[in-house]
Amino acid sequence: MSDFLILGGGMAGASAGYFLAEHGSVVLLEKEDQPGYHSTGRSAALFTENYGSPTIRALSVGTRPFLEDPPAGFADHPLLGPRGVLMLAPPSHAEIFAEELANGRKTAPELREVSLDEAAALCPVLRPGAFVRAMYEPTAMDMDVHAIHQGFLRGFRARGGRVVTAAEPRSLSRADGVWRAETSAGDFAAPVVVNAGGAWADEIARMAGVRPIGLVPKRRTAFTFDPPAGTDVAHWPLTADLAESFYFKPEAGRVLASPADETPMPPCDVQPDEIDVATAAARIEAATVLEVRRITHKWAWLRSFVADKTPVVGFAPDAPGFFWLAGQGGYGIQTSAAMGRVAAALATSGEVPADLARLGVRKENLAPERLGS
Numbered sequence: 001m002s003d004f005l006i007l008g009g010g011m012a013g014a015s016a017g018y019f020l021a022e023h024g025s026v027v028l029l030e031k032e033d034q035p036g037y038h039s040t041g042r043s044a045a046l047f048t049e050n051y052g053s054p055t056i057r058a059l060s061v062g063t064r065p066f067l068e069d070p071p072a073g074f075a076d077h078p079l080l081g082p083r084g085v086l087m088l089a090p091p092s093h094a095e096i097f098a099e100e101l102a103n104g105r106k107t108a109p110e111l112r113e114v115s116l117d118e119a120a121a122l123c124p125v126l127r128p129g130a131f132v133r134a135m136y137e138p139t140a141m142d143m144d145v146h147a148i149h150q151g152f153l154r155g156f157r158a159r160g161g162r163v164v165t166a167a168e169p170r171s172l173s174r175a176d177g178v179w180r181a182e183t184s185a186g187d188f189a190a191p192v193v194v195n196a197g198g199a200w201a202d203e204i205a206r207m208a209g210v211r212p213i214g215l216v217p218k219r220r221t222a223f224t225f226d227p228p229a230g231t232d233v234a235h236w237p238l239t240a241d242l243a244e245s246f247y248f249k250p251e252a253g254r255v256l257a258s259p260a261d262e263t264p265m266p267p268c269d270v271q272p273d274e275i276d277v278a279t280a281a282a283r284i285e286a287a288t289v290l291e292v293r294r295i296t297h298k299w300a301w302l303r304s305f306v307a308d309k310t311p312v313v314g315f316a317p318d319a320p321g322f323f324w325l326a327g328q329g330g331y332g333i334q335t336s337a338a339m340g341r342v343a344a345a346l347a348t349s350g351e352v353p354a355d356l357a358r359l360g361v362r363k364e365n366l367a368p369e370r371l372g373s
């Protein structure tokens with residue numbers, strides 16, 4: 001028997017395991033052959049402090065120091081690289097621009113308004129006249145998601161943690177103060193089980209007889225296409241609009257684009273819908289002088305949210321020893337280090353680490369109780 005059993009080896013489970021392994025013995029069960037097969041392996045790899053609820057922003061700010069300067073041996077190359085975010089206001093969003101800028105500057109102080117000429121210098125393919133104002137976040141970064149995920153898993157193992165793959169529980173039940181998971185890779189037991197099952201977190205709760213949190217997996221589509229011949233896209237920022245109707249960014253010499261879709265789906269292996277790809281292409285062609293001619297790769301995966309779009313981290317009120325770590329939505333990579341620390345602290349001491357509390361991370365804003373019954 002271990003002290004903690006984690007279900008799910010994506011970014012949430014791996015980062016929580018990394019920090020929990022400082023407190024006791026931990027076994028991490030992953031249903032797939034490889035941890036990171038699901039959402040963690042499909043992200044757009046952007047770190048921005050101007051995105052999401054106040055709690056998400058605080059967790060992102062709290063993750064930055066770890067990603068900028070990870071512990072020795074965590075990774076053999078930098079985890080962050082320069083990118084920047086250019087956010088454009090179409091005429092329909094001119095009125096909310098000032099409010100969005102002021103709100104963003106609370107957590108991304110270098111966010112600033114830029115002229116449309118400066119915007120065109122940053123991203124030379126913008127269509128003249130399509131936007132009325134622009135803001136630029138120079139401190140937004142690209143993340144090496146694979147290196148971050150592998151760093152957490154490697155550190156977890158170095159601290160004595162054990163990863164078991166192809167281990168999907170057939171049953172999960174509690175007796176005599178201990179949770180027991182029966183899997184095809186053997187049976188495992190611990191007094192505390194951490195539900196880091198990504199899109200499947202509510203299914204895991206149902207299997208355990210725990211009240212679900214109303215998690216909704218939402219499909220997000222992405223694809224890459226070739227820029228015009230001879231165009232060097234490497235230094236373009238991630239470019240998006242305030243209406244959240246598209247974004248695009250450089251990706252290994254090509255352009256990665258998304259319609260920023262959020263289509264509710266059951267948890268599954270998702271396929272991109274042609275309509276979403278065509279929608280994104282049309283929006284990008286309207287916003288820029290780019291032509292989306294040849295799509296080189298397309299994919300879709302799930303971003304899972306509860307109603308307030310803030311993660312659920314804490315013990316279930318209706319099931320002793322059942323710890324929620326779910327609802328990371330579209331921010332699970334950029335919040336990973338702080339989220340892992342918070343999860344480990346709440347599962348052991350019951351309190352948010354003081355430095356993260358100072359940034360505004362509150363136990364009650366993460367607790368499953370906030371969602372009601």
Ligand SMILES: Cc1cc2nc3c(=O)[nH]c(=O)nc-3n(C[C@H](O)[C@H](O)[C@H](O)COP(=O)(O)OP(=O)(O)OC[C@H]3O[C@@H](n4cnc5c(N)ncnc54)[C@H](O)[C@@H]3O)c2cc1C
Pocket residue numbers: 007008009010011012013029030031032035036037038039040041042043044045046047167168169196197198199200201204220221222300301302303326327328329330331332333334335
């Ligand atoms: C297209 C796209 C773009 C994104 N862009 C960004 C971005 O730019 N920046 C950012 O920070 N985030 C981004 N995200 C969000 C980010 O990818 C997720 O928030 C994050 O990966 C969630 O991690 P997770 O560990 O909760 O989920 P997952 O990575 O899905 O991991 C959950 C794991 O649990 C396993 N599992 C499920 N059920 C069981 C079970 N019963 N037993 C054992 N294991 C189980 C699954 O196999 C899976 O490996 C994006 C997501 C998408 C889809």
